[in-house]
Amino acid sequence: MTTPNNASPACATEITLKDLNTENPRWCPGCGDFGILNALKHFIVERQLKPESIVNVSGIGCSGRAPNYLNTYGVHSIHGRAITVATGLSLTRPDLSVFIHSGDGDSMSIGGNHLVHGINKNFNCVFLMYDNEIYALTKNQTSPTTRKDHPTSTQPFGSVLNALNPLTVALGLGASFVASTADWMPDHLGNTIKAAYDHPGFAFVHICQRCVHFDPTNFDLKSSSWYTFLKHANGIAPDNRLASKTETLEHDPADIVTAFKFAGAERRYFGLFYQDKNKPRYDEALRGITAKATKKDRSTLLDPYLI
8 A cells, every 4th residue: 555645643732824834934025925935834734734744845047045934844956956856755754755856857857867756666756846947046047848939138129949748747657646737817827726735646747936026917807718628526626716617627636648648738638647556666665675685784884895
């Protein structure tokens, strides 16, 4: 039996949102990161998880600051290496709930190699990909997910390449859980985090995240006509506030062929694309091998190297 991402025991005394606060977040006014941080805090309070049993790990970028704003354990690691730190935590401390915060550049560019192996290892974590489709912290450069022809400081005449698609990348790498949501959909975002946390393995959550400073027109918040919610008994319910304003489609998250179809479409789809709860996990397998290993006296470990 696999262990889901609910390792953190419930609190003995009730915690509140105030208990999770640290310093005031240093993001631009209107940044989508506020919505993601708020959704995660509400989830922790709803589940009454012990803050000392949670670790938030990040790389570099605007999303990298997230662990500083949560009164839990946290690691603000180096660029693109959040997954390597989280892997070690998951292997050695299965009692911890591990959340990874990673931007589109951090995860799809310098950290792309680690994303490959993180997904393949399928270790227990929730991977939150903040995708504002731009390098924002370093002032408006083209990122791997910047849409073609969009002007940036590094490509003022427009991005020359088609953007990488994080959803098809994750599906193609064999991720056991692939979902997409948005920072301005609090109900849907919260339900997506719940589903990801309860998944046994590497839960890849793609989040459309606004950058109101460098790319304020990217996501049209005044209209719902450009996206569709995916729904299913085994999926994620459409956002309560927005479901009636756009279309919804039934999609079985066990159907990977259709998942690829929706993920690669020009139209945006939000919901659970794919889930496989039975994919083997590296952390479980390695701990199983370790448990069967012959115990040795540490004082004699270096004896074979004596001359």
